Amino acid sequence: MPDEVRQDAVDEDDWADRHVARWRDHWVDVPFEDDVEAIVVRIGRLMRHFRATTQLALAEVGLQDFEYETLHHLMVRDTPGHASPSALAADLGISGAGMTGRLDALEKAGWIQRRASVDDRRRVDIELTKAGAEIWRRAIQLRGKAEHEVVHALDPDERATLAGLLRKMTLVVEQGS
Amino acid sequence: MPDEVRQDAVDEDDWADRHVARWRDHWVDVPFEDDVEAIVVRIGRLMRHFRATTQLALAEVGLQDFEYETLHHLMVRDTPGHASPSALAADLGISGAGMTGRLDALEKAGWIQRRASVDDRRRVDIELTKAGAEIWRRAIQLRGKAEHEVVHALDPDERATLAGLLRKMTLVVEQGS
DNA sequence: GCCATTTAATTCGCTGACGAACTATTCGTC
DNA sequence: GACGAATAGTTCGTCAGCGAATTAAATGGC
Numbered sequence: 001m002p003d004e005v006r007q008d009a010v011d012e013d014d015w016a017d018r019h020v021a022r023w024r025d026h027w028v029d030v031p032f033e034d035d036v037e038a039i040v041v042r043i044g045r046l047m048r049h050f051r052a053t054t055q056l057a058l059a060e061v062g063l064q065d066f067e068y069e070t071l072h073h074l075m076v077r078d079t080p081g082h083a084s085p086s087a088l089a090a091d092l093g094i095s096g097a098g099m100t101g102r103l104d105a106l107e108k109a110g111w112i113q114r115r116a117s118v119d120d121r122r123r124v125d126i127e128l129t130k131a132g133a134e135i136w137r138r139a140i141q142l143r144g145k146a147e148h149e150v151v152h153a154l155d156p157d158e159r160a161t162l163a164g165l166l167r168k169m170t171l172v173v174e175q176g177s
Numbered sequence: 178m179p180d181e182v183r184q185d186a187v188d189e190d191d192w193a194d195r196h197v198a199r200w201r202d203h204w205v206d207v208p209f210e211d212d213v214e215a216i217v218v219r220i221g222r223l224m225r226h227f228r229a230t231t232q233l234a235l236a237e238v239g240l241q242d243f244e245y246e247t248l249h250h251l252m253v254r255d256t257p258g259h260a261s262p263s264a265l266a267a268d269l270g271i272s273g274a275g276m277t278g279r280l281d282a283l284e285k286a287g288w289i290q291r292r293a294s295v296d297d298r299r300r301v302d303i304e305l306t307k308a309g310a311e312i313w314r315r316a317i318q319l320r321g322k323a324e325h326e327v328v329h330a331l332d333p334d335e336r337a338t339l340a341g342l343l344r345k346m347t348l349v350v351e352q353g354s
Numbered sequence: 355g356c357c358a359t360t361t362a363a364t365t366c367g368c369t370g371a372c373g374a375a376c377t378a379t380t381c382g383t384c
Numbered sequence: 385g386a387c388g389a390a391t392a393g394t395t396c397g398t399c400a401g402c403g404a405a406t407t408a409a410a411t412g413g414c
Contacts, residue, residue, distance in 0.1 A: 040227060379392080
């Protein structure tokens with residue numbers, strides 16, 4: 001087997017492989033499934049990469065991480081561009097206090113607007129402004145590029161397979177509630 | 178097709194599927210590859226779940242998230258139980274200042290010890306204590322259970338396939354440096 | 355119809371992390 | 385072998401997020 005042609009065929013080790021090997025050498029006594037560990041570690045590393053590239057993209061359009069994340073969740077829900085603070089906080093997985101802080105920042109920047117509800121005056125409706133929608137759109141396009149680059153390491157068939165396998169796991173996560 | 182038997186065969190939609198469908202309905206004008214988006218979103222959701230369950234596990238052994246993460250990286254490197262603050266900070270992807278803060282907390286708790294290097298007196302060696310190793314071991318066992326549960330939604334063949342597909346992507350990430 | 359309970363959002367004090375400035379030590383070169 | 389640049393770690397001021405307490409409004413008994 002010639003050495004220069006193996007490129008794609010063999011696929012050298014990644015960080016996770018080295019991690020698992022290291023672990024097995026040093027920590028034999030800790031119970032440990034290497035295939036599970038390798039998968040979880042890879043997911044973690046990919047996520048870390050996505051976070052990092054997202055942040056680069058955001059810096060380019062002049063948006064902080066938490067601002068983008070909030071705008072994004074606001075757009076992506078079933079009532080795009082509208083939500084109550086508490087519902088949005090639940091989506092984002094942050095506390096109510098944190099939500100108030102984010103909304104303060106976003107409102108000051110002009111990306112969203114708080115609007116008092118008329119029928120229930122405890123409630124507040126968050127509304128994305130035009131400027132907010134615009135900057136979100138620019139951010140998401142940049143972000144998409146980085147994701148495309150990584151995921152297109154796989155061909156369409158492989159992507160479909162991966163998506164299916166991941167779905168099996170997310171379903172477990174979502175049903176175990 | 179009887180309704181109770183379809184269980185595994187059909188595999189209902191997960192959050193990512195609904196997300197993609199919603200997106201296509203509402204935001205046709207935003208350029209968008211659904212297979213990429215679904216994969217990235219699922220990875221994000223899995224990661225989120227792992228983080229949440231890890232935190233539950235840590236609460237049980239009485240360790241904070243950042244404490245565990247630091248101990249873990251300290252154990253998992255090629256010199257297990259030993260590192261310099263800056264090397265560890267790089268592994269963890271946090272700042273030097275943040276590292277100092279974490280080490281202060283860990284040292285006060287008795288999980289690690291700072292040890293001044295003799296040959297280069299700028300350097301500090303971080304050393305895991307016995308107590309630190311012990312609590313890390315307990316934490317990692319609990320954490321492993323939650324990961325096992327999710328990943329074992331797949332059979333061994335599927336796990337191998339998944340690991341391979343993920344590796345293709347992590348390699349892109351790691352090489353693009 | 356009034357009072358206790360629940361619900362929505364905000365304020366407050368604290369904490370972990372960051373970037374920038376700082377201190378101490380070593381390296382490099384002249 | 386001395387002085388400027390580089391390197392390791394810490395200190396300092398700031399910020400986002402959290403949990404707990406707070407304010408305000410709606411709901412549910414009786």
